[in-house]
Amino acid sequence: MKSVLRSTRPSTGPLRVRIAILPFVVVIMALGALYAGLAGRLPDPLATHFDGGRADGFSSAHGYLAGCLAVLLVLGVGSGLLVQLRVHTPEVPWLIATSYATAAGLGYVMCLMLLANVDVTDASAVRQPQWQMAVSLGVALLAGALGRLLAGAAPPPPRRARGATPRLDLPAGTTAGWSRTISSPPLVVLGVVLLGAGLLVGIFAGWLSSAGLLFGGAAVLPLASVRVTVDRHGLSLSPAFLPYRCRFRRIPLDRIAEAGSRRIACFAEFGGWGYRIRAGGSGLVLRSGEGIVVRLANGKEFVVTVDDAATAVALLNTYTDRARARQGG
Structure with a gap:
């Protein structure tokens, strides 16, 4: 018989999902209305890519509109699904802020392209000042701040039950299995900002110039949210956005002496966020707060900050006791 231990909280998902999707809906409507109003004054093809402010890439007017709407639609649906999946986690307000920043930044650039082509007979003569990149980033930041304000306070972490025992009576x-996800809003924002900046640089200066930014965003985002799992095999960590089998750290039961939980101060103890190594141990610390502390058989410690650590510790100690009993220890 198997059971799964998870914390349950009342659902407030629909409202936050709608808030996350809203900026993409607004931008889609604004872009469609702008195109409808300017359609008779646009050349065909349009200038849609610039190098040093000079047009060097072109697209049909209908193709440009369809491509923009498709990108906005995919990002909007993706943002809504991501918020729905993470609706009870502390990073949700930052995910919503990122949705607003992304929609506004891209929407500004897309509308700017149309305006730059108005009443032009030869699209190759269109010019796009490079300072517009700075303006688009400013628009994105302001929209992100609005999104963070509309998102409201982060969901509170689950409270530890009084008198919780260090072992479960299975x-x-x-x-039984226990799994929770821990995320770092600053890393999520950093990853999305890198991807957004890469898209803007790619549009204005060429995709080769944006390769570093795009690669950095793609590398940061999978590690900004980590799934922590305790089961009969031990403790494992895997990127939340990748399949479960893509683990980057696994501690089997035979390497665990005992597990405990305590409050962890990431800067005071480890000097920052991320995967940290220090004398006597290591850990994954994406924020300060409640965490699992595993004392290994070699005397070192491994820590991971995660909500509901007491439940994970109790289950891990139970499995450790069973493993010792099987080995006659």
């Missing part, structure tokens, strides 16, 4: 032959 009947013989019963297995």
Whole structure:
């Protein structure tokens, strides 16, 4: 028989999902209205890519509109799904802020392209000042601040039950699993900003110039949210946005002496966020707060900051006791 231990909280998902999707809906409507109003004054093809402010890439007017709407639609649906999946986690307000920044930044650039082509007979003569990149980033930041304000306070972390025991009383032959996700809003924002900046640089200066930014965003985002799992095999960590089997750290039961939980101060103890190594141990600290502390058989410690750590510790100690009993230890 198997059971799964998870914290349950009342659902407030629909409202936050609608808030996350709203900026993309607004930008889609604004872009469509702008195109409808300017359609008779636009050349075909349009200038849609610039190098040093000079047009060097072109697209049909209908193709440009369809491509922009498709990008906005995919990003909007993706933002809504991401918020729905993370609706009870502390990073949700930052995900919503990122949605607003992304929609506004891209929407500004897309509308700017149309305006730059108005009443032009030869699209190759269109010019786009490079300072517009700075303006688009400013628009994105302001929209992100609005999104963070509309998102409201982050959901509170689950409260630890008083008198929680360090072990779970599981009947013989019963297995259980515990899994929670811990995310770093600054890393999520950094990853999205890198991707957004890469898109803007790619549009204005060429995709080769933006390769570093795009690669940095793609590398940061999978590690900005990590799934922590305790099961009969031990403790494992894997990127939340990748399949479960893509683990980057696994501690089997035979390497665990005992597990405990305590409050962890990431800067005071580890000097910052991320995967940290220090004398006597290591850990994944994406924020300060409640965390699992595993004392390894070699005397070192491994820590990971995560909500509901007490439940994870109790289950991990139970499995460790069972493993020792099987080995006759």
